[in-house]
Amino acid sequence: MKELIEKVKSSIKDIESVDKSTLRVLFHDTLKELKNHHKIDAYIGDFPTFIEPVHLGNNVRIGDDVLLGPNVYIGNNCELGDYVELSNTIVLDNVKLGNNFTLENCIIANDSKLNFDILKEKNCILKGITDIKENIEKLDF
Amino acid sequence: MKSFKLFHNNKESIEVHYLKFNIGKNKNNDINTKLLKIWQKKKMSDKEEREIGRIQELESTNLAREEIRDLVIETKKKVERDNDLLAERINKNFQKHNIKSFDIVGAIGAGKTAILEKISEKISSKYKTLVICGDITTRVDADRIEEHNVETVQINTGRECALNAYHINQIIKNKELSEYDVIFVENVGNLICPSEFILGTDKRITVVSITEGEWVIEKHPMLFKMSDIAIINKIDLLERLGTNIDKMISDAKKFNPDIEVITTSAKTGENINKLLEIMGLAE
Numbered sequence: 001m002k003e004l005i006e007k008v009k010s011s012i013k014d015i016e017s018v019d020k021s022t023l024r025v026l027f028h029d030t031l032k033e034l035k036n037h038h039k040i041d042a043y044i045g046d047f048p049t050f051i052e053p054v055h056l057g058n059n060v061r062i063g064d065d066v067l068l069g070p071n072v073y074i075g076n077n078c079e080l081g082d083y084v085e086l087s088n089t090i091v092l093d094n095v096k097l098g099n100n101f102t103l104e105n106c107i108i109a110n111d112s113k114l115n116f117d118i119l120k121e122k123n124c125i126l127k128g129i130t131d132i133k134e135n136i137e138k139l140d141f
Numbered sequence: 142m143k144s145f146k147l148f149h150n151n152k153e154s155i156e157v158h159y160l161k162f163n164i165g166k167n168k169n170n171d172i173n174t175k176l177l178k179i180w181q182k183k184k185m186s187d188k189e190e191r192e193i194g195r196i197q198e199l200e201s202t203n204l205a206r207e208e209i210r211d212l213v214i215e216t217k218k219k220v221e222r223d224n225d226l227l228a229e230r231i232n233k234n235f236q237k238h239n240i241k242s243f244d245i246v247g248a249i250g251a252g253k254t255a256i257l258e259k260i261s262e263k264i265s266s267k268y269k270t271l272v273i274c275g276d277i278t279t280r281v282d283a284d285r286i287e288e289h290n291v292e293t294v295q296i297n298t299g300r301e302c303a304l305n306a307y308h309i310n311q312i313i314k315n316k317e318l319s320e321y322d323v324i325f326v327e328n329v330g331n332l333i334c335p336s337e338f339i340l341g342t343d344k345r346i347t348v349v350s351i352t353e354g355e356w357v358i359e360k361h362p363m364l365f366k367m368s369d370i371a372i373i374n375k376i377d378l379l380e381r382l383g384t385n386i387d388k389m390i391s392d393a394k395k396f397n398p399d400i401e402v403i404t405t406s407a408k409t410g411e412n413i414n415k416l417l418e419i420m421g422l423a424e
Contacts, residue, residue: 070311
């Protein structure tokens with residue numbers, strides 16, 4: 001799993017030169033691998049709803065009324081706001097998401113801080129440190 | 142109750158507890174404001190403040206302030222309407238793939254998982270089965286069922302007291318439905334909340350046990366009105382407990398004349414074959 005996550009991390013490092021078809025295969029392989037390794041075995045955070053498979057890294061903070069899964073990877077030291085809903089999504093390490101995010105088939109680049117509320121996205125990579133929605137780096141894939 | 146715990150060893154605990162659960166209940170807005178101000182003086186954390194807000198605005202129409210009551214009712218109706226539409230779509234999807242689907246509801250400890258274990262044991266070689274398990278936390282039930290060679294998916298609802306159609310839709314949209322013959326949904330252990338949400342399954346099965354007493358059906362009419370099969374479980378304990386099963390059966394029939402009522406013992410396996418026949422899954 002770690003190897004795959006490292007591959008995802010390095011392949012989206014430079015968002016401009018992402019090879020979409022390779023990334024798409026890697027993305028689905030990573031989500032597929034989740035099914036073999038991660039079952040919900042603990043109750044974590046502030047009352048989120050989990051639909052397995054969900055992987056939660058270390059030191060993850062989760063807001064109220066969050067729905068995670070199926071097929072969600074959350075890296076280490078991530079913080080999700082209230083009303084966040086993620087499915088088929090990889091969130092890499094040290095990411096912060098604001099309130100009321102709905103993401104499906106997305107990758108959030110490591111160290112991204114999306115400090116605003118309300119975002120609905122599908123099938124894309126998101127990256128950036130910003131308080132304004134319009135300033136996110138985004139690549140559909 | 143979290144904030145109550147914070148004041149657990151404090152003189153203010155009873156007052157705080159009283160205030161928390163009476164803000165919003167009172168129709169007199171002056172008193173509400175006064176209560177709110179007293180509460181705010183307690184230097185609430187953000188979390189506690191939000192919790193109060195939630196009780197005031199969303200949790201229940203009974204607790205809603207007068208000025209937002211209509212909005213709360215309208216929102217609740219919309220949620221139920223959306224759930225029903227999605228459930229209809231899920232059911233069509235199941236039918237398209239010739240999948241038999243069952244939603245199993247019942248109180249904690251009634252024997253839902255034990256019955257599902259027995260069923261899985263008997264049908265897993267014949268039907269490709271998926272069991273979706275709903276629980277507040279842990280995957281204890283899913284692990285038990287998985288031992289009988291069926292695939293399971295666990296949903297941990299955190300604090301939601303029932304599964305809804307959206308949960309089921311999130312799972313099935315990621316599954317190749319043509320690979321399955323039967324889908325079971327084991328709902329969160331509860332006899333009240335599941336009656337608000339249908340899930341799109343062909344049949345709803347409600348499980349009660351004789352250890353819950355002969356009034357359990359009489360006290361939960363809504364669930365039996367919307368169920369197709371009622372299982373009265375743990376009949377191996379009948380001699381010792383002396384529960385009036387006839388009353389339970391007649392109560393179920395009174396609420397829903399079309400309901401099939403069956404007595405079972407998941408422990409001894411009594412009547413499990415008969416149950417499979419009723420479900421159309423006989424060996």
